[in-house]
Amino acid sequence: MGRELRLGFLVSLLLLLLDLCSGSFVGVCYGRNADDLPIPDKAAELVKIHNIKYVRIYDSNIQVLKAFANTGIELVIGVPNSDLLPLSQFQSNADTWLKNNILPYYPATKITYITVGAEVTESPGNVSALVVPAMKNVLTALRKVGLHKKIKVSSTHSLGVLSRSFPPSAGAFNSSHAFFLKPMLEFLAENGSPFMINIYPYYAYRDSATNISLDYALFESSSEVIDPNTGLLYTNMFDAQVDALYFALMALNFKTIKVMVTETGWPSKGSPKETAATPDNAQTYNTNLIRHVINNTGTPAKPGEELDVYIFSLFNENRKPGLESERNWGLFYPDQTSVYNLDFSGRGSVDIATGTNSTSLNGTTWCIASNKSSEIDLQNALDWACGSGNVDCTAIQPSQPCFEPDNLASHASYAFNSYYQQNGATDIACSFGGAGIRVDKDPSYDSCLYMTAGSNKTIASNTTAMSSKSLSTRNIFPTWFSTFLLATFISVLLEVNHV
Numbered sequence: 001m002g003r004e005l006r007l008g009f010l011v012s013l014l015l016l017l018l019d020l021c022s023g024s025f026v027g028v029c030y031g032r033n034a035d036d037l038p039i040p041d042k043a044a045e046l047v048k049i050h051n052i053k054y055v056r057i058y059d060s061n062i063q064v065l066k067a068f069a070n071t072g073i074e075l076v077i078g079v080p081n082s083d084l085l086p087l088s089q090f091q092s093n094a095d096t097w098l099k100n101n102i103l104p105y106y107p108a109t110k111i112t113y114i115t116v117g118a119e120v121t122e123s124p125g126n127v128s129a130l131v132v133p134a135m136k137n138v139l140t141a142l143r144k145v146g147l148h149k150k151i152k153v154s155s156t157h158s159l160g161v162l163s164r165s166f167p168p169s170a171g172a173f174n175s176s177h178a179f180f181l182k183p184m185l186e187f188l189a190e191n192g193s194p195f196m197i198n199i200y201p202y203y204a205y206r207d208s209a210t211n212i213s214l215d216y217a218l219f220e221s222s223s224e225v226i227d228p229n230t231g232l233l234y235t236n237m238f239d240a241q242v243d244a245l246y247f248a249l250m251a252l253n254f255k256t257i258k259v260m261v262t263e264t265g266w267p268s269k270g271s272p273k274e275t276a277a278t279p280d281n282a283q284t285y286n287t288n289l290i291r292h293v294i295n296n297t298g299t300p301a302k303p304g305e306e307l308d309v310y311i312f313s314l315f316n317e318n319r320k321p322g323l324e325s326e327r328n329w330g331l332f333y334p335d336q337t338s339v340y341n342l343d344f345s346g347r348g349s350v351d352i353a354t355g356t357n358s359t360s361l362n363g364t365t366w367c368i369a370s371n372k373s374s375e376i377d378l379q380n381a382l383d384w385a386c387g388s389g390n391v392d393c394t395a396i397q398p399s400q401p402c403f404e405p406d407n408l409a410s411h412a413s414y415a416f417n418s419y420y421q422q423n424g425a426t427d428i429a430c431s432f433g434g435a436g437i438r439v440d441k442d443p444s445y446d447s448c449l450y451m452t453a454g455s456n457k458t459i460a461s462n463t464t465a466m467s468s469k470s471l472s473t474r475n476i477f478p479t480w481f482s483t484f485l486l487a488t489f490i491s492v493l494l495e496v497n498h499v
């Protein structure tokens with residue numbers, strides 16, 4: 001009996017781990033419609049240091065592809081609508097495009113998807129008619145060099161492809177788009193490519209504020225909206241919009257096509273009328289989104305279904321036209337400081353490495369170099385903190401108080417801690433690609449004084465401090481981790497019984 005039970009736990013543990021590997025992920029869109037952004041190398045460092053593993057770009061810019069080489073970061077790259085005509089006309093154009101734009105940088109740069117065209121239904125001129133022929137030519141070009149299984153071809157859409165999205169079960173594609181959507185859906189189904197959609201509860205809320213509650217748009221609602229046809233309960237608009245797409249696909253009998261959310265997010269600033277565009281709301285939306293996705297919750301119509309999501313956007317982009325909010329979707333300012341703090345891990349503030357309890361760290365905490373990280377990782381993170389991270393590293397220069405002991409771990413610890421304290425002292429501010437670790441003992445020694453929260457608010461005051469509300473609702477442990485602990489604990493108990 002004990003043995004069988006234990007076997008059961010081992011199996012569930014294994015399933016859990018498998019589940020982890022196939023779990024949904026969150027990436028970030030790296031748009032560059034701005035004239036004040038850091039060079040791509042710096043942007044790639046920023047992404048890496050914040051432990052972001054998936055990035056979407058909108059073209060195949062050489063500097064950007066090179067910047068992400070050998071980072072392990074997976075890239076979605078794009079063919080802009082302006083390039084659809086040549087790529088749709090001749091196979092040889094697609095072959096040349098692949099040969100010049102992708103092959104020189106692959107596989108050092110890990111490209112996993114090519115989006116051919118973006119939101120064509122919103123684009124002026126009739127580019128919709130070009131998108132499927134261009135997708136086919138790009139896929140053929142990939143097949144010729146044997147990469148068609150490694151790099152998938154799709155195209156992104158706005159929710160405007162649907163003519164109905166409420167209730168979700170009534171989701172339906174706009175029949176005026178059928179001429180290109182039908183062959184596209186066939187293409188996606190045949191090649192196992194996802195349907196890519198951009199989902200913006202912000203716009204739905206802004207444009208019909210009277211009937212949609214802000215809480216519902218921000219994943220904070222305590223009440224549910226019921227779909228009268230299916231009885232499914234919706235607690236947030238994101239799920240309702242994704243399910244409208246699933247139902248639209250099912251209505252056309254495309255049941256196997258997966259959905260990928262290639263853009264979503266919330267602006268931190270807007271015109272005076274855009275009252276919901278605040279750093280607090282942006283932080284709440286993205287924090288809740290990440291937890292929702294990482295948890296593999298799925299949606300009411302597809303519970304547990306993998307749903308990968310890209311947050312728009314890495315930087316504020318000052319050249320985007322339109323209302324003020326358009327230029328304020330970024331997680332970072334062009335100077336690489338955070339607009340607000342965001343935990344990409346979605347795992348709350350517990351330190352998994354030490355197993356310490358976030359509530360036991362309610363006093364002052366510090367961030368130091370983890371003794372598990374490699375020299376090269378430490379050096380890169382140290383260089384980053386003292387450079388792009390805007391940390392004052394004077395104290396670790398020769399003859400300064402924190403120079404001795406003159407070693408990498410000690411210098412990195414000092415720099416990591418300063419960055420951490422200046423950026424809200426959240427666990428993400430101590431990630432450094434895994435090289436940082438939070439501690440509750442003051443690492444200061446002799447006349448080397450480590451910064452504490454509040455000792456320098458200059459930079460922190462430009463970011464929104466984590467609101468106490470979102471702190472208190474954080475999961476102490478990620479679900480998989482606590483289940484893991486529980487399973488281990490019970491196996492140990494059974495083991496003891498057995499003996």
Ligand SMILES: *[C@@H]1O[C@H](CO)[C@@H](O)[C@H](O)[C@H]1NC(C)=O
Binds near residue numbers: 126129179
């Ligand atoms: C776009 O092109 C397609 C195919 O050529 C055609 O069926 C459709 O009517 C065109 N739409 C518009 C708005 O011109």
Ligand SMILES: *[C@@H]1O[C@H](CO)[C@@H](O)[C@H](O)[C@H]1NC(C)=O
Binds near residue numbers: 163164174175176177
């Ligand atoms: C469907 O698409 C056409 C062409 O873009 C547009 O004119 C029409 O308003 C759309 N219908 C709905 C219900 O969204």
Ligand SMILES: *[C@@H]1O[C@H](CO)[C@@H](O)[C@H](O)[C@H]1NC(C)=O
Binds near residue numbers: 210211
């Ligand atoms: C807004 O909601 C109210 C009450 O729920 C409903 O009576 C009204 O018809 C809705 N208005 C629109 C435009 O959907």
Ligand SMILES: *[C@@H]1O[C@H](CO)[C@@H](O)[C@H](O)[C@H]1NC(C)=O
Binds near residue numbers: 292295297479
């Ligand atoms: C995580 O998933 C479980 C079930 O799979 C669900 O009960 C829980 O509400 C989810 N948590 C979040 C934050 O989505």
Ligand SMILES: *[C@@H]1O[C@H](CO)[C@@H](O)[C@H](O)[C@H]1NC(C)=O
Binds near residue numbers: 357358359360
């Ligand atoms: C974590 O903190 C809570 C609240 O202070 C406490 O009840 C719990 O025992 C702590 N757990 C650990 C592992 O320290």
Ligand SMILES: *[C@@H]1O[C@H](CO)[C@@H](O)[C@H](O)[C@H]1NC(C)=O
Binds near residue numbers: 359360361363
């Ligand atoms: C944490 O907070 C509790 C109550 O708010 C307090 O009693 C405790 O001493 C604090 N712990 C530390 C390490 O500051």
Ligand SMILES: *[C@@H]1O[C@H](CO)[C@@H](O)[C@H](O)[C@H]1NC(C)=O
Binds near residue numbers: 371372
């Ligand atoms: C690494 O740090 C942990 C706690 O901070 C400590 O217990 C451990 O002994 C250290 N390991 C080495 C190899 O220094």
Ligand SMILES: *[C@@H]1O[C@H](CO)[C@@H](O)[C@H](O)[C@H]1NC(C)=O
Binds near residue numbers: 390391455
């Ligand atoms: C805070 O740090 C900045 C630069 O890192 C420095 O210019 C400023 O003088 C510091 N302010 C205080 C009060 O220490």
Ligand SMILES: *[C@@H]1O[C@H](CO)[C@@H](O)[C@H](O)[C@H]1NC(C)=O
Binds near residue numbers: 335337462
């Ligand atoms: C924060 O920093 C950005 C760019 O570094 C700047 O444009 C903005 O005015 C600053 N905000 C505040 C409140 O200081």
